[in-house]
Amino acid sequence: MTAVTGVSALSVRNLVKSFGGRPVVKGVSFDLAPGEVLGLVGESGSGKSTVARCVARLTKPDSGEIRLGGRDVLGASRRELRTLRRDMQMVFQDPYSSLNPRMTAGALIEEGLLVHGIEPDRRKRRDRATALLETVGLSAADADRHPRSFSGGQRQRIAIARALAVEPKVLICDEVVSSLDVSVQAQVLNLFRDLRERLDLSILFIAHDLAVVHYLCDRVAVLDQGSLVEIGPCGEIYRRPAHPYTRSLLDAVPVPDPAAERARQAV
Amino acid sequence: MTPLLELDDLRASFPGPDGPVEVLRGVTMSVAAGEKVALVGESGSGKSVTARAVLRLDRDASLSGRVLLDGKDVLGLSERAMRDVRGARIGLVFQDPLASLNPVMTIGWQIMQPLLIRGVKKKEARRRGVELLGRLGVRDADRRFDDYPHQFSGGMRQRVVIAIAVIAEPALLIADEPTTALDVRVQAQVLTLLRELAAERSMSVLLITHDLGIVAGFADRVVVMRHGAPVEQGVVDDIYARPQHPYTRGLLASVPRIDDDPSRRLSTVDEAALEGEVR
Ligand SMILES: Nc1ncnc2c1ncn2[C@@H]1O[C@H](COP(=O)(O)OP(=O)(O)OP(=O)(O)O)[C@@H](O)[C@H]1O
Ligand SMILES: Nc1ncnc2c1ncn2[C@@H]1O[C@H](COP(=O)(O)OP(=O)(O)OP(=O)(O)O)[C@@H](O)[C@H]1O
Ligand SMILES: [Mg+2]
Ligand SMILES: [Mg+2]
Numbered sequence: 001m002t003a004v005t006g007v008s009a010l011s012v013r014n015l016v017k018s019f020g021g022r023p024v025v026k027g028v029s030f031d032l033a034p035g036e037v038l039g040l041v042g043e044s045g046s047g048k049s050t051v052a053r054c055v056a057r058l059t060k061p062d063s064g065e066i067r068l069g070g071r072d073v074l075g076a077s078r079r080e081l082r083t084l085r086r087d088m089q090m091v092f093q094d095p096y097s098s099l100n101p102r103m104t105a106g107a108l109i110e111e112g113l114l115v116h117g118i119e120p121d122r123r124k125r126r127d128r129a130t131a132l133l134e135t136v137g138l139s140a141a142d143a144d145r146h147p148r149s150f151s152g153g154q155r156q157r158i159a160i161a162r163a164l165a166v167e168p169k170v171l172i173c174d175e176v177v178s179s180l181d182v183s184v185q186a187q188v189l190n191l192f193r194d195l196r197e198r199l200d201l202s203i204l205f206i207a208h209d210l211a212v213v214h215y216l217c218d219r220v221a222v223l224d225q226g227s228l229v230e231i232g233p234c235g236e237i238y239r240r241p242a243h244p245y246t247r248s249l250l251d252a253v254p255v256p257d258p259a260a261e262r263a264r265q266a267v
Numbered sequence: 268m269t270p271l272l273e274l275d276d277l278r279a280s281f282p283g284p285d286g287p288v289e290v291l292r293g294v295t296m297s298v299a300a301g302e303k304v305a306l307v308g309e310s311g312s313g314k315s316v317t318a319r320a321v322l323r324l325d326r327d328a329s330l331s332g333r334v335l336l337d338g339k340d341v342l343g344l345s346e347r348a349m350r351d352v353r354g355a356r357i358g359l360v361f362q363d364p365l366a367s368l369n370p371v372m373t374i375g376w377q378i379m380q381p382l383l384i385r386g387v388k389k390k391e392a393r394r395r396g397v398e399l400l401g402r403l404g405v406r407d408a409d410r411r412f413d414d415y416p417h418q419f420s421g422g423m424r425q426r427v428v429i430a431i432a433v434i435a436e437p438a439l440l441i442a443d444e445p446t447t448a449l450d451v452r453v454q455a456q457v458l459t460l461l462r463e464l465a466a467e468r469s470m471s472v473l474l475i476t477h478d479l480g481i482v483a484g485f486a487d488r489v490v491v492m493r494h495g496a497p498v499e500q501g502v503v504d505d506i507y508a509r510p511q512h513p514y515t516r517g518l519l520a521s522v523p524r525i526d527d528d529p530s531r532r533l534s535t536v537d538e539a540a541l542e543g544e545v546r
Contacts, residue, residue, distance in 0.1 A: 019418065044422025044453045045406065093421040093448060096363045137310075149281065152362040152444065153310030153477075175421065178447040179362065181310045181477040182521040186533035189523075193532075208422075208450040209478075211523040215533060238525070252451040254480030256522050258503045261484030265459075 008067065009034045009202040010055070010088075010170050015064035017050055024050050025061070026226040032170065035200040037192070039213035039234065041249065042223030048206045049093055051223070052172050055204070056090040057081070068170060086116045089163035091156075093174040093206075098159060099147040105133065105158045106143030112166040132161040135191060137184050153180045160188060167199065174206045189216050210253050214238060222246045269338045270297035271439055271471045272321065277332040279316050279325070287329065290316050292495040294332075298439065301469035303462075305482040305503075307518070308492030309536075314475045315362055317492075318441045322353050336439075354384070358432030362443040362475075364425045368416040374427045375412035381435035399430045404456040421448040429457060436468055443475045458485055479522050483507060491515050 010032040017025040025047045032038050040048050053059040055066055057073055066073040068088055076084055089112075092098040099108055109129040113119040119128060130140045136157035147155055156179055163171060171192075177185045189212065195201040207213050213220055214234050221231040222243060229243045241247040254261060279291035291313045298304045306314050319325050321334055323341065334341045341352055353359075361367040369377060375396060382392040393412070400408035403426040416424055425448045432440060440461070446454045458481065464470045476482060482489055483503065490500040491512065499512040510516045517536030 041450070043450050044404075044426075044448065045420045049420060094363075094365050096366055144284075151311045151315060157310075175448055179310075179444050179477070181308065181312075182479065182518055182523075183536040184310045185477070186521045186523070186535045189533055190535075208448070208454070209523075210451065211525040211527070214525055215523045215527065215529045234529070249451055250525070252455050253525050254451070254455075254478070254484050255524065256479040256483050256507065256519065258483045258507050261480070265484060 007033055009036070009069055010204065011065075011067045012051075012055060013065040015051060015054055015061050015066070017047075017054055017059065017061045024226050025054065028064075028223070028226075028228050030221055030228065030231060032202045032204060034169075034202055035196045036219070037196060037203040037205055037217045039217035039220035040204060040206045040223060041208065041210065041213060041220060043225075043245075043249075044208075046223045047226045048223055049174055052090065052174050052204065052206060056088060056172055057084070058090070082116070086112070086118075086166050087168055088170045088172065089166060089168040090172040091159050091163045091174065091176045093176075096147070096152075096155060099155060099162075101147055104144050104146055105138070105150070106130075108147070108158060109133070109143075109162045109165050112162065116166055118166060128165065129161075132165055133158075135164075136161045137187055153184060156180060157184070157188070164195070168201070170202045170204070172204045172206075175208065177212060178207065178209065185212070192216060210238075210250060222249070269335075270299045271302075271337065272473070273297040273333070273335040273338075274317070274321075275333040275335065277317065277320060277330065277334060279313070279320055279328045279330050281325075281328055290495050291320065294492075294496055296490050296497060296500060298471045298473050300438070300471055301465055303465055303472045303474065303485060303487050305486035305489045306473060306475045306492060307477060307479065307482060307489060308498075309494075309514075310477075312492040313495040314492055315443055318359070318443050318473070318475060321441060322357060322359060323349055354381070354435075356438050358435070358437035358440045360428050360432045360440070360442040360445045362447075364421075364428045364448070365416065367428055368424060370416055373413045373415055374419065374424075375414075378412075378427060378430045378434060381431065385435060396430065396434065399434055400426065402456075402460055403430060404453045422450065422453060425449060426453075426457065433461075433464060433470075436464075437470065439471045439473065440464075441473045441475075444477070445474070446476065446478070446481065454481070461485075479519065491518070 008031045013029045015025055015028040028051055042048055054061040068084055106129045109132055110125045113125050119125045133142055177188055205217055217234050220234050220237055222229050224245045230246050274294050274296050277291055277294040280287040280289040294317055320330055378396040379392040397409050397412055405423055405426055429445055465472055486503050489503050489506045490497050493514050499515050520534050
């Protein structure tokens, strides 16, 4: 194969997926540059998670092409897939079902370091897990607790720490800050920013909070019933949304001001 | 007038490796009939434990204080009497929508259950279920009524859970982060429905959320939690205009706004600065 790949960390071409004959993703294409954060927004049920799951090879698309740093994801052999899995991590929309309830938080974070042979030394693994817990605002003592005993936002942070542990090149985040209080959310968003600066981490960031997307993402892609209807720099799209659906999304963003909100509901 | 729900010095602890860990340290608050109260605060501050304590759902939690529903303390009720309270008076939306759905039953079956238990005929239950799901913004609600949970997207499942909680018209709805997976348009639609139910049937709502934009537009009153207890409560306008507690001020300052300059780094609640002032 002649891999003339340019600089894309991730490239998705004509992704198509249907369930039971019903098309859900209808030919989606986009690129993610190294160190870039691309927001993916759209109505509930528009296909965002399906796109993410296809890219991470958790769901088999009907057709399309996915390249991670030039390497073919869909045609990857089992061995190639192992490295791909390390280079591309996903944090799920549902942090509850994605964390094995029988493992402790520490073991969940260490798992990737062990499986991929990144850190064979047990003590060092433990240290890295502890450091990650602290980075997401939890503490060393939390390493021995099981997922069930954590709050919703705490579990989500464990899932984030787990994904970051293996230092992926591409991170796919499906609504990962939506259940965090604004202060912890700010902490995680600032962490993502630092990681892209420092490690050139690229992020596909699915979110419904357009203010969060504005803060974190360079570009935003708008998905409407399985098709990308708009993609471009955040600032531009927010100032001049070309598609009526994008406009209606922007109009619906609530603002933290009781009087302004009441005035809007009245119309 | 007695409030519909009144928590009086509610405390909760869980068994830990070095003895019980207290996670609620005296929660006192109330919700009047038809009132919409928002419970906000730090992740891990005890919002969900508070919600579940009202229904006594955490079996390994030991609870003390009082949880008065219509003036009656539910902490003293037998498990049997508790079951009636859970079903009949209170609808609960868990923070974790997937875990509260049965994976092997259709979503329609699950939405109809609360009505069927009350003797509503199947056909009528289905009609009301489909209608409600439609009002919650699920496209093709009729056709998708017989789907299974795994066939629904995250936001669609979240709305199924809301439908199950409100279909039997509870006096109190406790909703724990019910809109985290919803895009802003659907979110507005869901909140409008809840507002209408509160107004039409005088349903009370205890809404747990971290989204201070939602709170601004929805709640009559706000309770701010930190470290297992409220640090501040009051009418929504007052809290936003004149937050008294430094934690509340820090929280309001951390909200990203769509009209912000994204190059400015988001602030977080400054824990170190707070410690001096708290407790
Ligand atoms: N079953 C349990 N055993 C031990 N500790 C628990 C248990 N459930 C909750 N906790 C702890 O109690 C505290 C309060 O948890 P709770 O789930 O109420 O937080 P929360 O305010 O809802 O947070 P979030 O916004 O992250 O959902 C947390 O520190 C959590 O770790
Ligand atoms: N396994 C499946 N079987 C059948 N239909 C599915 C399956 N997974 C997803 N769908 C359908 O595909 C569509 C897109 O779902 P997806 O989860 O990708 O949406 P989403 O944009 O992530 O929505 P949300 O914001 O609510 O999470 C929905 O109509 C959903 O019901
Ligand atoms: Mg989704
Ligand atoms: Mg919670």
